[in-house]
Amino acid sequence: MQTLTIRRPDDWHVHLRDGDMLRAVAPFTARQFERAIVMPNLSPPVTTVAAASAYRERIIDAAGPGFTPLMTCYLTDEADPDELARGHGEGVWVAAKLYPANATTNSAHGVTDIRKLWPALERMQAIGMPLLVHGEVTDAQVDVFDREAVFIERTLAPLVRDFPALKVVLEHITTRQAAEFVRDAREGVGATITPQHVQLNRNALFAGGLRPHAYCLPVLKREEHRLAVRAAAVSGSPRFFLGTDSAPHVIGRKEQDCGCAGIFNAPYALESYAAVFEAEGALDRLEGFASEHGPRFYGLPLNAAQVTLERGETEVLPLIEAEGQALVPFHAGERLGWRLRAA
Ligand SMILES: NC(=O)N[C@@H](CC(=O)O)C(=O)O
Numbered sequence: 001m002q003t004l005t006i007r008r009p010d011d012w013h014v015h016l017r018d019g020d021m022l023r024a025v026a027p028f029t030a031r032q033f034e035r036a037i038v039m040p041n042l043s044p045p046v047t048t049v050a051a052a053s054a055y056r057e058r059i060i061d062a063a064g065p066g067f068t069p070l071m072t073c074y075l076t077d078e079a080d081p082d083e084l085a086r087g088h089g090e091g092v093w094v095a096a097k098l099y100p101a102n103a104t105t106n107s108a109h110g111v112t113d114i115r116k117l118w119p120a121l122e123r124m125q126a127i128g129m130p131l132l133v134h135g136e137v138t139d140a141q142v143d144v145f146d147r148e149a150v151f152i153e154r155t156l157a158p159l160v161r162d163f164p165a166l167k168v169v170l171e172h173i174t175t176r177q178a179a180e181f182v183r184d185a186r187e188g189v190g191a192t193i194t195p196q197h198v199q200l201n202r203n204a205l206f207a208g209g210l211r212p213h214a215y216c217l218p219v220l221k222r223e224e225h226r227l228a229v230r231a232a233a234v235s236g237s238p239r240f241f242l243g244t245d246s247a248p249h250v251i252g253r254k255e256q257d258c259g260c261a262g263i264f265n266a267p268y269a270l271e272s273y274a275a276v277f278e279a280e281g282a283l284d285r286l287e288g289f290a291s292e293h294g295p296r297f298y299g300l301p302l303n304a305a306q307v308t309l310e311r312g313e314t315e316v317l318p319l320i321e322a323e324g325q326a327l328v329p330f331h332a333g334e335r336l337g338w339r340l341r342a343a
């Protein structure tokens with residue numbers, strides 16, 4: 001097969017940031033995807049309908065025509081059910097995002113105790129607004145590699161039980177436990193999967209030295225987990241869908257004493273996923289994962305347009321500079337075997 005034409009995909013988890021960084025990265029996402037679920041972890045976080053509408057306009061300006069940002073509400077301990085319902089009703093918010101306080105980048109205003117969210121979750125369940133979850137406990141006693149599995153046990157499993165009709169997406173899954181939990185859960189539970197978590201295991205963090213550009217949260221896990229998440233991605237199950245978690249930080253913030261978590265994978269995300277599906281003999285399932293499972297889960301229409309991937313070397317630059325931002329992309333300096341044909 002020399003070309004692969006699929007329905008135009010969407011990215012169900014991306015960080016587009018704001019200001020110069022937004023202008024630098026939004027065109028990469030817009031080139032690859034028709035829609036994207038935009039994470040609200042700006043500083044300050046996007047907690048009001050007004051802030052989300054204004055942010056949406058800035059994204060549309062930066063991305064150019066043909067791209068639709070789908071906005072999310074950042075949940076705090078003070079999350080107001082009426083504001084959530086209003087934003088959802090007005091078509092501004094597609095979903096709301098739960099960051100356990102201090103679990104990841106810009107999550108200081110996140111939720112300190114899930115019980116504080118109950119009124120918000122009740123309303124979201126009633127109106128059919130999905131809950132997106134950064135699934136890691138923040139308990140310093142828990143080993144950083146176990147934080148996702150412990151979160152599932154302590155928080156997610158009870159939540160999925162207590163809110164039996166709430167749509168829940170476990171974002172950027174990294175473990176066998178997460179893949180199995182989502183696979184076996186009740187209806188209305190899904191997961192996004194990033195390109196890095198199906199291609200790298202935690203050895204990548206220490207390959208010949210400390211590798212800040214392989215550092216993201218949840219952190220890469222053992223090989224056993226990579227294989228389980230990879231199997232879920234290519235399984236064809238509608239519960240698993242594409243979410244890059246592209247999370248740009250300028251090079252200086254990655255390469256420092258306390259480097260930021262996040263991998264900037266937007267520029268070649270599709271080429272990267274295609275390599276995985278091909279290696280697994282599952283290229284015929286790429287379209288479901290990239291373009292169908294997500295919209296069906298969210299209850300949104302499938303995109304009508306198509307894109308074509310063609311076989312051919314794509315050279316990933318070691319450094320991408322745009323709008324004064326210097327970013328090291330995922331696969332920096334490598335060659336990928338597929339190329340997204342220009343629209
Ligand atoms: N994934 C990351 O490592 N970082 C994300 C936050 C997140 O998605 O948890 C970021 O905003 O930089």
Ligand SMILES: [Zn+2]
Pocket residue numbers: 104134171172217218
């Ligand atoms: Zn996260």
Ligand SMILES: [Zn+2]
Pocket residue numbers: 013014015039172245247
């Ligand atoms: Zn993220």
